[in-house]
Amino acid sequence: SRGLGFVFKQFFVKESDSTRFEKGLLQVVVLAALVHAIVAVLQSIEVLSNYNYFFKTTGLFTNPGPFGCYQSFALAALLPCILLNFGSFKRTQKILSVIAVLLLLYGLILSDSRAAYLAVIVTVMVCLFLRFRSRIKINMIYIGVLLLLFSGLLFVLYMHRPSSANARLGIWKITVQAVGQKPALGYGTDGFQRTYMLKQADYLTNADDDMRRSADEVKTAFNVPLELLYEQGIVGLLLWCSIVFLSIKGILESTDNKNTPLLFTIISFLVFSLFSYPHQIWGLTCPFIALLSRGGYDKTFIKVDGKTETKVLSGLEISLLSALLLLFVSRIQIDRNLIRYSRFDMDYQEVESYHTVNSILYHSPSLLFFYADNQMLMNDYEAAISTITQYKKYRNSYTFERNLAYSYEITEDTVKALEHYEVAHAMCPGYLEPLFSMFLIYESRHDNRAVSLAKEIVDFSPKVVHSRTDAMRGRTIQFLNTIKDD
Template sequence: MRVIFKHTLTIFQVLLIAAMLSTSFMATQGFFNDLVTSKQYGLEIISLLSGVLFVAVLLFQREVIVTKTDLLVLLFAAWYVISELITSGNFSSIRLILFELFLWGLVYMIVRQFSGNSVFVWGVAIVWMAVVFLQSGLGLMQLYGLERSYHGLFRITGTFHNPGPFSGFVVSTLPLALGVICFIDVRREVMDSNRDIFLKWLNVDIPFFFIFRYLILTLAWITLVSILLVLPPAQSRAAWIAGIAGCLYVLTGHPALLAFKKNLIKKFLSFRKSLRVLLIIVIMLPLLTGGFGLYGMKKGSADGRLLIWQVTSQLIKQNPVTGHGTGAFKSLYMDEQANWFASGKGTEAQAMVAGSPEAPFNEPLKLWLEKGLIAILLAGGFLYLIFVTKSKAATPSHKLHRILKGALISIIVFSLFSYPFDISSFLLQLVIIVALLAEFNKPLFQMSGKKVLFFTLPFAIVLIVATTNYIPQRKAHYQAMQTWQEADRFYSYRSYNIAVEAYEEVFSILKTDGLFLQMYGKALNMNEQYQRSNKILAMAQQRYCSQIIQNTLGENHKVLGNYPAAEAAYINSSQMIPSSLLPKYLLAKLYAESGQEDKAKQTAEEILNSPVKVESSATREIMNEMEMLISQRK
C-alpha cells in the first residue's frame, strides 16, 4: 500500500509539472500584453496549487538532504533582496521582487522534493518533450496556414509574440530528445527487467518496460524531427547556435564517442606542431565562414545588439559590484544611449541600427547590470558545481544527468543573444533543470528523524502565511491588468476620456510599472490634461525611459508655453535614436512656432540631409513639410 501511495503521489506531481510546462500554450485575450501575462498567470495558479501538495508532503518528510547547489540558490535569492536594499535605484517594486523570489523558490522546492525519484525525473523529461512536440507542431501548422500566428509580420510564433522566444523554447529540448535517443539502450535495459503484465484472457506476458521505453524513444524521435523541421523557417540564429552547443555536449559524452575522442586527441598530438596548426586552421575556416554567414543573415540586427551591449557595458561600469537594481535596464538604457551618441562615441552605422530595446539581448549582461558582479559570481558557482565538480554515485536516473546538462547549455547559450528570462516559460525551464541537477551534487548536510520536523514545520508555516498574503495581491494585480487592456483598447478607439478613467482606476496598483505610467501619461496628453500628464510622465521616467515619454513631455511643455523644457525633451529624444525623424521634426516645428527661425531652418535642413531608415508615407510627409518650412523662410 505504501508503494502504491508513493507512486500515485509521484504521478500526481509529474502531472502538476506537466500543467506548469503547459502554461506556455496560454495566450488568453483580456490581459495587457496577454501572451506574456497569461503564461505568468497560469503558472502562478498551478504553482500555488502545487504548493499545497508540497507542504503536505513536507510535513511528513523523513529525510532532508541539502546540496551545495541548494545553498547557492539560497545565497542567490538572499543577494537578490540585499542588493535591492543597498542600491538607490528603486526601479521596481520590492513587493513584486519578493513575490517573484517566492514563486520561483516554491517551484524549485517542488521539483527538488522529488528530484531523487527516478520515476519523477523521467516523467518530467517525457512531459517536457511532449509539450515541445505540441508547440513545434503548432509552429508547423502556422507555417502552412492551418493556425493563426500571434504576430502580423511572422508566420511562425507558436504561442509566443515572435519567432525568437518560440525558437528558444523548443530548441532547449533538442539535446534532451537527442540524448534520450542516444543513451537509452532498450534491448539491454529490458533484459534487466522482469516486470511484465500478464493478460489472462490472451495467456501472454506483455513486457511493460520494453513497450514503455519504446514509447519514450518514439516520443524523442518525433520531438527531434518536429524541432528540426520548424527551426529553419523560424530563422532564429540564436536558437541554432544554442541547439548545436547543447547537442554537441550530449554527443561528446556518448560511450561510443568517448574512445574515438581520446584516440583522435592522441593522434592529433602525435603530429608535428606545424601540421597541428594547419589542421586547426582547416577546421576553423568553415566555422568562421558559418559564423559570418549567420551574421550576414540579419546584419542590422546583429549590429544593433552589439550597440546595445556596448551601451549596457557603460552602465555596468558605473556600479559594477552591486549593480543598479531590478528594472535598471528599462530605466537607464535609453538615456545612456543618448549620452553615447551625444558624446560622439556612436558611429553613423550605429545611428542607423539604434532602436528602443526592452532588453539587452544578453541575460548575463542584464544580471550584471542589475545585480552586479556578486550575482554573476553566484551564477558562475551554479555552473561550476553542475559542470565541473564530480557528481555523486550513479542513480537510476543518472543517464539523464548529461542530457539535462545539455538542455541547460542550450538555454544558457540562447540567453547570450536574447531575453528568455523575461518570459515565465523560460524561467520555468531553467528552474526545473537546476532543481533536477541539484540532486546529483554530493550532499552538504542531511537530516533525518525528529530533526526534520523542527526544520520543515517552521518552513511550512512560512509558506502558508506567504501564500495567503500574496493571493489577494495577485488577484488585484491581474484584475488591474485586465483594466489596463481595456484602457489601451479605448485609447486605440480615440476615446481618451474613458481611457484616462480606466488608467486612473488602477493607478494605485500599477503605479510602479513604468510602461503603465508612460501609457497613462500619453492618454492624459491626448485628453489635453497637460499638467497632469507631466506629473505622471515624471513618475514614469524614474522606472522607464523612452522616446515616447520625451516626445510627450515636449508636446506638453510646448502647449503650456515652456519652450526651453520642450526643446530639451525633443533634443534628448533625438539623441536616443539619431535615425528617428519624428523628434527632429517636432523640434523644427517648435522652433518655427516660437519664432526661432534660424534654428527651425537648420533643423529642417538636417532632416532633409538625413538618411531615411525606413521609407513610409509618414517620412515622406515629414520631408515635404520640412521643404515647405525652408521655402517659406527664404
C-alpha cells in the same frame, strides 16, 4: 511578484524530490515546444494569423526569438535521449520520436533564430562528447580543430544577418563601456532598462553616422550574463555563475546519471542566453530555475527534527502562498480599473482613489506602461505626464521620452517638450519624428532655429522610410520654399 514567484518555484522544486517530477517537467517542455511548432507550421502556410507583422512565424509568442528558444530547449531534452537510446525503443516509440524531432527541427528552421541554431549544435556536441569521452584523447590538435569549426560556425551565423549581428555587437560595446563605470555592484535590479538608453544617447554623440542611423530602442542586452553584469556587477555575476556551476557539477557527479537529460537542457538555455533574452520570458525562465534546482546538491547543513522541519516548511509555504495570493488579488483589481478606464467607465480621479492597490500599480512598469498609454488615448495629457514621469524611475525608452515630450507640447509647455524631444532624438538619431516635432515648435515661435532644423530634415537619412517620413520632408521643403519666396 516576479521575485516571490521565483522563490516559490525553486522552493517547490527542491521539496518535490521525485524522478517523476523531473521526467514530467521535461515532458511538459517538449509538449509545449511541439504545440508552438505546430502553430508555426500553420502560420507558415497562412492557416493561422501571425502575432507580429514583421515575422512570418512566431509560434504563440510575438517574436520568433523565444519561439526558437523553446524549440532548442525541447530538442536538448529529447534529441540526446533518442541518440543514446534509440536502439532500445519499441517500434511505436521510434516512429513517434522521429516525428517529434522532425517537427521540432522544422519549427527551429521556421524560427530563423541563430541563437537557437547554435544552442542545438552545442548541445549535440556535448552529448556526443559525454557519450564517447572514454574513446577521445584530448590534445592540442583536437582542441584546435574544434575551435576552428566553432569559429567557422559563428562566422556563418554572423553572415546570415550581418546587420542584426552588428546591432547586437554595438549594444554589447555600449554595455561593456557602461559596466566599466560601476563594475563591482552594477546599476541594480532592472538597471539595464532604467539606464541603458541614456548611456546609448551619450555614446552616440560621438559615433559615426551609420551607427547613429541604425541605433534602435533597446530593452535587453541580448546576452544574459552581460546584462546580469550590468545590473548586479561582478559580485552578482559570480554568484549566478556559482549556482549554475554547482548545479552542473551535481548533475555530472550523479552516480545513476538520472539527471543527465537535465544537463543538456540547461546547456541549451545557457548557450541561447549568450545571444538572446530568455530570462525575460516567464515560460522559459520557470523551467530553467526548476532544472537548476533539480541538479543542485541536496545536503542538509542544519540538523532539525522532523516535526520542526515540517512546521518550518509549512510556515514558509503558507507565507509565500499568502503573499502571492495578495498580489494576485491586487493585480486583478488594478487590471479591472485600467480596463474600465480605457472603456470610459471610470475617470482618472476614480482610478487614483484606489490608494492601496495603486501602491502596486505605481511600482509595476508594465502596468504603468498600459496606464500611460491609455491616458494619452483618453487625451488626459497632464495625467500622462505624471504617470510617464513615474514610469521613468523604472524604464527609460525612446517611445516614452517622445510621448512625454508630446504630452508637454499639448499642455503648451514647449520648453519641457523641446527638452524631451532632444533626449528622444539623442537615444535614436535614426528616427525623424523628434526632429520634425522640434521643427514645428520652433516654426510656431517664428524662431530662426526652424530654418536650420528644416535643412537638417531635408538632408536626413532616416532608419525607416515610409509615407510619414516623406510627408515630414515635404512639409519642411514647403517651409524652406516659403522662406526663399519671402
